[in-house]
Amino acid sequence: MRTPFLIRLGRSFDARSWQLVGLFAAFALVAVPIMHLVLPPEHPLHLSTYFITLTGKILCYAIVAVAMDLIWGYGGILSLGHGLFFALGGYAFGMYLMRQIGRDGSYQSELPDFMVFLDWKELPWFWAGSDSFLWVALLVLVVPALIAFVFGYFAFRSRIKGVYFSIITQALTYAAMLLFFRNETGFGGNNGFTDFKRILGYSITAPETRVVLFGLSALALIGTLLLARYLVTSKYGRVLTAIRDAESRVMFIGYNPLWYKLFVWTLSAMLCAIAGALYVPQVGIINPSEMSVANSIEIAIWVAVGGRGTLIGPVIGAFIVNLAKSWFTVSFPEYWLFFLGTLFIVATLYLPQGVVGLWFKLRAGFRREGGELAPTTRGAGA
Numbered sequence: 001m002r003t004p005f006l007i008r009l010g011r012s013f014d015a016r017s018w019q020l021v022g023l024f025a026a027f028a029l030v031a032v033p034i035m036h037l038v039l040p041p042e043h044p045l046h047l048s049t050y051f052i053t054l055t056g057k058i059l060c061y062a063i064v065a066v067a068m069d070l071i072w073g074y075g076g077i078l079s080l081g082h083g084l085f086f087a088l089g090g091y092a093f094g095m096y097l098m099r100q101i102g103r104d105g106s107y108q109s110e111l112p113d114f115m116v117f118l119d120w121k122e123l124p125w126f127w128a129g130s131d132s133f134l135w136v137a138l139l140v141l142v143v144p145a146l147i148a149f150v151f152g153y154f155a156f157r158s159r160i161k162g163v164y165f166s167i168i169t170q171a172l173t174y175a176a177m178l179l180f181f182r183n184e185t186g187f188g189g190n191n192g193f194t195d196f197k198r199i200l201g202y203s204i205t206a207p208e209t210r211v212v213l214f215g216l217s218a219l220a221l222i223g224t225l226l227l228a229r230y231l232v233t234s235k236y237g238r239v240l241t242a243i244r245d246a247e248s249r250v251m252f253i254g255y256n257p258l259w260y261k262l263f264v265w266t267l268s269a270m271l272c273a274i275a276g277a278l279y280v281p282q283v284g285i286i287n288p289s290e291m292s293v294a295n296s297i298e299i300a301i302w303v304a305v306g307g308r309g310t311l312i313g314p315v316i317g318a319f320i321v322n323l324a325k326s327w328f329t330v331s332f333p334e335y336w337l338f339f340l341g342t343l344f345i346v347a348t349l350y351l352p353q354g355v356v357g358l359w360f361k362l363r364a365g366f367r368r369e370g371g372e373l374a375p376t377t378r379g380a381g382a
Helices: 005-011 015-038 049-072 082-104 113-117 133-157 163-181 207-232 235-252 257-283 293-306 312-331 333-350 354-381
Strands: none
Touching: 015 049, 015 207, 049 082, 049 207, 049 257, 049 293, 049 312, 082 133, 082 163, 082 257, 082 293, 133 163, 133 257, 163 293, 207 235, 207 257, 207 312, 235 257, 293 312, 293 333, 293 354, 312 333, 312 354
C-alpha cells in the first residue's frame, strides 16, 4: 500500500526542521508586514522599503540556488546556463506588467513604449493574451519547461555530461542573450522591460504590494525546499544520486538515466522561471543582462559556498554572496569581482562541502570533545 503524499512529505523532515520552517513562515508572513506597515519609520524595529526589496530579491535567488542544487548537488549536472530560465520567467511576467501600464506610458499608447519608439503598429503574435494574468502565469511555467525538455532530451540521450554539458549550457544562454539584445525580437532590446505601474490592478510600488510580493517569494522558497526535500528522500532521489555517483552501474542494473535526469532538469528550469517571475515586479526591470554567463556562474558559486547536496546550504550561500555583493558594490565596487573569485577559490579548495559542511564538522568536533571530557570528569568526581 502506498503511503499518502502528505505523510511522506512530513516524514522527510524531522521535528526541529518543521519548527524552523514554521518560524521562517511566521516571520515572513506576520512579523515582516507588521514591522514594515504598522511600525512607524522612526521605530527601531521598523523594516525599510530597501530591506523588503533586497530581501525579496535574495529570496528569489535562493529559489534558483535550490533549483541548481537539485541538478548539481544530487544529479551531478553542472549547468552554467540557468540564468536563461530565470530570465525567461522574468520576461514572460514582464510582458504582463508592460501591458498593465496601458496609456500611462510616456507615449500614452496601448503599445509598450519601446514598440512606439521603434514605430511598431501592433503587438507581435507572441504577445497575444499577455494582458491575462493566468495566461502569463502559464507561459512562465510552460516556455522554460519546453526549452529545458527539448535541450535536455537531446543532450542526455547523447550522454553529454561533465564539462561538455556545462559549456553547451553556457553557449545556449549566451546565444539567447544576443537574441534578446536585438530590438526586432520584441522584448525591448538593450533596455528590456521597465517602468512598471500595476499588478492585478494594484500599484506595484505601494508598500502593501511589496509586502505581498515578499511573502509570495518566501512561500515559494518554502514550497521549493519542501518539494526538493521530498524528491531527494524518495526512491527517485536515491536513484538520482546513484546516477550522479555511478551512472554506468545504474544502467547496468536496468535503470534508464535519461528520464531521471530529464525530469530533474526540467523541474529545475521551472523553479528558476518562477523565481524570475517573482523577481521582476520587486526589482522593477528585466533585461538581457540577466542571461549573461557571469550571472549563471554566480548561481553555481552560491551553491558551492553554501554547500551543494544539502538544500539549505544553497539558500545560505545565496544570502551570503548577495548580501556581500550589496555591500561591496556600494563601498568598494571595483573589488567585488576579486572578492567573488577569491570566495569561490577558497570554497573549492578549503570548504568542499561549503558553509554547511563546515558547520557540521565543527559541531561534530565539539561533540567529540564533550564525549572525551565527560568520562574524565565523572572519574575525578568519583
